[in-house]
């Protein structure tokens with residue numbers, strides 16, 4: 807696939823840079839209130855949540871620790887298989903800690919369901935999920951984000967960390983990808 811100009815592949819911008827910034831500030835305030843005495847471990851799920859994660863942590867006015875986990879789900883890129891491969895695990899022990907998993911998007915819920923089960927088995931004091939986007943579609947795992955940026959319809963989106971085949975993460979907005987770019 808040859809991409810000359812990523813912007814040309816966007817059908818519609820759903821959230822602008824300004825919309826995202828405003829919402830990230832709001833979620834950051836909520837998390838500050840919730841976690842100000844807890845020194846949470848903020849878990850970034852690479853690579854999709856990297857842009858959101860950094861911005862969100864900067865809006866949290868409390869002590870926190872950063873840790874990173876890199877996962878990839880098997881299958882093609884536009885649909886989750888639910889089988890998650892851990893490429894890089896957390897550096898720290900989360901036993902007894904208050905953990906916040908930061909995700910880019912929850913679609914079927916399979917990925918986050920897998921991660922919740924895996925991290926819960928390490929006996930954290932608490933574990934919650936914040937997702938930038940909550941896709942209103944087919945949710946087949948009984949999972950709900952504790953905090954979310956935006957609800958979106960069941961369309962394929964890219965930008966602000968979200969990718970298709972590794973591209974488009976650096977777009978400063980969240981946009982709907984033209985169907986011809988991911989269906990062939």
Ligand code: IMP
Nearest residue numbers: 886912913914915916917962963968969
């Ligand atoms: P789930 O396991 O179906 O909830 O899917 C979660 C993962 O699928 C996300 O972390 C993304 O990597 C990917 N994904 C689902 N929907 C989209 C989308 O619209 N754009 C980009 N990636 C998506």
Ligand code: MG
Nearest residue numbers: 854883968969
């Ligand atoms: Mg992805």
